[in-house]
Amino acid sequence: MFDFSVIVQNAPLLWYGLLVTLEYTVATITAGVIIGLIVGLIQLSRIRLLRALGRLYVEFFRNIPLLVTLLWTYYALPIFLHVNITKGWAGLIALSCYVGSFYAEILRAGVQGVDRGQTDAATALGMTYRQRMRRIVLPQAFRRMMPPLVGQSIIQMKNTTLLSAITVPDLLYQGSYVSSFTYKPMEIYTAIGAIFLVILVPLTMVTRRMEFGHVSPH
Amino acid sequence: MSRPTDAARLVLAIEDLSLCFGHRQVLRSVSLEVRQGEVVVLLGASGSGKTSLLRCINLLNNPRSGRIVIDGAPIFDTGLDGRDRLRLSERAINAIRAKTGMVFQQFNLFPHMTALQNVMEAPVIVGRVPRAEAEAAARRLLGQVGLADHVGKRPAQLSGGQQQRVGIARALAMNPMVMLFDEPTSALDPELVGEVLKAMVALARSGMTMLVVTHELGFAFEIADRVIFLDDGEIAAEGPPAEILLHPQNLRLQNFVARFHESADMLKPFLAGR
Numbered sequence: 001m002f003d004f005s006v007i008v009q010n011a012p013l014l015w016y017g018l019l020v021t022l023e024y025t026v027a028t029i030t031a032g033v034i035i036g037l038i039v040g041l042i043q044l045s046r047i048r049l050l051r052a053l054g055r056l057y058v059e060f061f062r063n064i065p066l067l068v069t070l071l072w073t074y075y076a077l078p079i080f081l082h083v084n085i086t087k088g089w090a091g092l093i094a095l096s097c098y099v100g101s102f103y104a105e106i107l108r109a110g111v112q113g114v115d116r117g118q119t120d121a122a123t124a125l126g127m128t129y130r131q132r133m134r135r136i137v138l139p140q141a142f143r144r145m146m147p148p149l150v151g152q153s154i155i156q157m158k159n160t161t162l163l164s165a166i167t168v169p170d171l172l173y174q175g176s177y178v179s180s181f182t183y184k185p186m187e188i189y190t191a192i193g194a195i196f197l198v199i200l201v202p203l204t205m206v207t208r209r210m211e212f213g214h215v216s217p218h
Numbered sequence: 219m220s221r222p223t224d225a226a227r228l229v230l231a232i233e234d235l236s237l238c239f240g241h242r243q244v245l246r247s248v249s250l251e252v253r254q255g256e257v258v259v260l261l262g263a264s265g266s267g268k269t270s271l272l273r274c275i276n277l278l279n280n281p282r283s284g285r286i287v288i289d290g291a292p293i294f295d296t297g298l299d300g301r302d303r304l305r306l307s308e309r310a311i312n313a314i315r316a317k318t319g320m321v322f323q324q325f326n327l328f329p330h331m332t333a334l335q336n337v338m339e340a341p342v343i344v345g346r347v348p349r350a351e352a353e354a355a356a357r358r359l360l361g362q363v364g365l366a367d368h369v370g371k372r373p374a375q376l377s378g379g380q381q382q383r384v385g386i387a388r389a390l391a392m393n394p395m396v397m398l399f400d401e402p403t404s405a406l407d408p409e410l411v412g413e414v415l416k417a418m419v420a421l422a423r424s425g426m427t428m429l430v431v432t433h434e435l436g437f438a439f440e441i442a443d444r445v446i447f448l449d450d451g452e453i454a455a456e457g458p459p460a461e462i463l464l465h466p467q468n469l470r471l472q473n474f475v476a477r478f479h480e481s482a483d484m485l486k487p488f489l490a491g492r
Contacts, residue, residue, distance in 0.1 A: 115326070117322060117324050117326035118326060118328065120273075120278055120320075120322065120326060121320070121322060121326035121327075121328070121388075122328075123276075123278060123315070124276050124278060124315065124318070124319075124320040124389075125315075125316065125339070125340035125344060125388070125389075125392060126312040126313070126315045126316035126340060126344040126392065127312070127340070127343065127344055128308055128309070128312060129308070131343055131344070135339065135343055136328055139330050140328075140329065140330055143330070
């Protein structure tokens, strides 16, 4: 029923797509972590205006469908700014800003989830805000944050398939292309799904083990 | 126990302190003084403001008005008319804060550190004490509270009583002028209360100045130099423990003490049968 020779014959095209997918995954996660760190700290600021701006950013990108953000960045943003934005940059910007909003939220929740008594104890000992954050709150917050961070990053890898909508040659786009001249969509889309499974299932299992390893009762 | 005289150094002075949470007034013009070596127990029903008062002293709660002076240094002062408020830098406040050691109802140990690291943390980070010196001091303090064999354990590996004793050692590590205890035994299983009280009694006997919020009337009776009864944010009675606990004048205090007698009476038939 399946004729996988079509995969073998077009392996270079699909391999190229996989590399593009992995590149975008790594690049947007890296940029997203930086954005998330900045926006997350802004959300934890003691200045109300900054907190509001951070909130605005997070709610903006979390509540617009990623596909809309992506298309808007590619087709509308260049018109607004009167500049040329290549599809590569548009994809990078949209995906990074999107995942950054989720990372920011994970950081905020992680820090605010640390028991209030921890801050009390550190304060009572005479620690400054920075010392409390660095020595007491953040180390505990990072432990809590690891599982959702990895989870969001896995979602991010899957979200890179949306890049094919703006013709970035990622794995899905290359697959569609191969399918368009071989007329073997069954084999090709099955293979693409399988590639994601093979990469992400082991990662998910590692995350699950981390979740158990990091339970830290008082 | 020798009672500190009026000549002893004034370690803590609170004048006319008021605290509000939103529109609810939690403390109403509370004034009290604690002299060096004194053990003062704060009693009161839940919601009477005992814990809030304790948390005002190191500014974990921000009072609305009044004056707090720790070992001669004002940490909070709104002036008489509440307008010329004392404004200290975070650094100055922390320096005064470090003169108080606080022990919490829920222990609040740092879960990502061992007992030893918990005790060393503030001297090293805040006090800039050399690591080796801080470690030696921390081991000595943990030994004093009977935990010499548990220095390498994380809080999660310790019983509640052991955790609270680490909490006491941690607070002592900054060489405070006064120790503040916020219901230190209330979160403990009954069989673990004794070991913590024992450590507190030893501390009191060593001459430490202590302000203790507790429901342990036995501790108040045996160890306190003075008992203060808070009712609805006000000091309703104050005096030596025998006078306050055995001959309460204030009606609310009579009810409060009676409830403890009642629960003791209820136990009598069970205890007699043993």
